[in-house]
Amino acid sequence: MNKALRPAVIAGNWKMNKTPSETVALINEMKPLVADATCDVVLCVPFVDLAPAVQAAAGSNIKIGAQNVHFEKSGAFTGEISADMLKEVGAEYVIIGHSERRTYFGETDVTVNKRTLAALNAGLKVIVCVGEYLEQREQGITRELVSMQTKIALGGVTPEQLKQVIIAYEPVWAIGTGKTATAQQANEVNAAIRGAVAELYGQAAADGLTIQYGGSMNAGNAEELLAQPDVDGGLIGGASLKAKDFSIIVQAASK
Numbered sequence: 001m002n003k004a005l006r007p008a009v010i011a012g013n014w015k016m017n018k019t020p021s022e023t024v025a026l027i028n029e030m031k032p033l034v035a036d037a038t039c040d041v042v043l044c045v046p047f048v049d050l051a052p053a054v055q056a057a058a059g060s061n062i063k064i065g066a067q068n069v070h071f072e073k074s075g076a077f078t079g080e081i082s083a084d085m086l087k088e089v090g091a092e093y094v095i096i097g098h099s100e101r102r103t104y105f106g107e108t109d110v111t112v113n114k115r116t117l118a119a120l121n122a123g124l125k126v127i128v129c130v131g132e133y134l135e136q137r138e139q140g141i142t143r144e145l146v147s148m149q150t151k152i153a154l155g156g157v158t159p160e161q162l163k164q165v166i167i168a169y170e171p172v173w174a175i176g177t178g179k180t181a182t183a184q185q186a187n188e189v190n191a192a193i194r195g196a197v198a199e200l201y202g203q204a205a206a207d208g209l210t211i212q213y214g215g216s217m218n219a220g221n222a223e224e225l226l227a228q229p230d231v232d233g234g235l236i237g238g239a240s241l242k243a244k245d246f247s248i249i250v251q252a253a254s255k
């Protein structure tokens with residue numbers, strides 16, 4: 001990690017896990033375990049858990065985020081949540097374009113871009129997810145694909161707004177499967193993403209961008225992944241539901 005140039009960020013993505021009371025209990029368990037972190041620590045929780053999570057995390061170094069946001073400001077969009085709503089409830093981050101949203105809920109590169117702009121315009125920090133399916137890796141198109149996903153997601157984002165953006169590289173074949181990308185694979189793709197951002201915003205802006213790896217990152221493999229020069233943090237699913245495991249990852253990013 002090049003912490004001199006960019007902050008390390010460890011974010012938990014709880015996905016569809018934990019009720020409000022379970023959320024409070026888990027955050028209370030995590031707080032003392034991550035209190036000494038020198039990296040940023042974020043937990044992205046289900047919508048109904050946001051308010052209790054913000055309250056439970058108050059006064060600690062844990063920041064709270066959501067897992068999706070709608071791109072319109074308000075209106076007839078039954079079941080959706082706007083960026084202003086997230087902001088007012090105290091969320092500071094939002095995950096956008098997770099592969100589970102792309103695979104199961106019709107998310108496209110174009111809607112990822114719309115959500116990114118809406119979230120940034122509301123003052124949220126965004127974690128934009130990109131990543132390839134196994135077939136695409138086998139076709140040898142991973143780098144082009146994630147570069148394109150990144151460029152489309154960032155359409156219309158100003159250089160100033162880019163400072164509020166994190167990109168998470170999450171190979172779909174590594175999510176929840178126990179199959180992690182090797183440290184070298186993760187670093188290679190993260191470097192390609194940085195190259196794509198440099199083409200749009202220049203090298204200095206790209207060097208300042210935090211690019212995470214996600215996909216079966218856990219207490220056992222985090223250190224090696226996070227030691228890579230272009231891996232600036234992690235987006236953690238399963239292991240973020242266990243306080244001890246999550247704190248070990250946070251410690252690995254704090255070295």
Ligand code: 13P
Binds near residue numbers: 175177215238
């Ligand atoms: P796992 O860590 O459970 O593989 O999930 C990764 C992920 O999708 C984080 O967003």
